[in-house]
Amino acid sequence: MDPMKTHGMFSWNELITTDVEAAKQFYGKLLGWTFEDMPMEHLPGMTYSSAKVGGQYVGGMMTFPPAAEGRNIPPHWGAYITVDDTDESAKQCVALGGEVIHGPVDIPHVGRFAVLRDPLGAYIHIITYFPETGGA
Numbered sequence: 001m002d003p004m005k006t007h008g009m010f011s012w013n014e015l016i017t018t019d020v021e022a023a024k025q026f027y028g029k030l031l032g033w034t035f036e037d038m039p040m041e042h043l044p045g046m047t048y049s050s051a052k053v054g055g056q057y058v059g060g061m062m063t064f065p066p067a068a069e070g071r072n073i074p075p076h077w078g079a080y081i082t083v084d085d086t087d088e089s090a091k092q093c094v095a096l097g098g099e100v101i102h103g104p105v106d107i108p109h110v111g112r113f114a115v116l117r118d119p120l121g122a123y124i125h126i127i128t129y130f131p132e133t134g135g136a
Contacts, residue, residue: 004129012080013059020061041108080125086112089126
């Protein structure tokens with residue numbers, strides 16, 4: 001099964017941190033990751049660092065985006081779960097007693113995502129990948 005195409009599967013992991021260069025040094029040495037940096041089209045001036053193992057993408061890293069300013073959020077890893085329809089899943093989250101924290105919004109050339117909080121307080125990212133990314 002392809003996690004980018006299968007509803008309910010974990011498909012990406014992302015570190016949001018205050019110091020990407022320090023994180024790259026740590027995880028590079030700890031896990032043998034190499035990194036590929038690219039500008040973030042939807043967040044001008046920001047860079048995204050994709051982590052790789054043997055040429056395979058395994059996750060990414062970025063600094064806190066402007067939307068997180070003033071929220072007192074610590075550095076953290078965010079897990080993404082593929083869904084068939086981000087907007088519908090966000091609505092369902094609310095109907096089930098959860099909360100939409102951010103989004104749904106598009107990430108150009110990647111997909112449409114949202115950050116949710118379940119009724120117990122745990123956070124999760126959901127995403128519907130655009131066809132050009134290999135997703136559903």
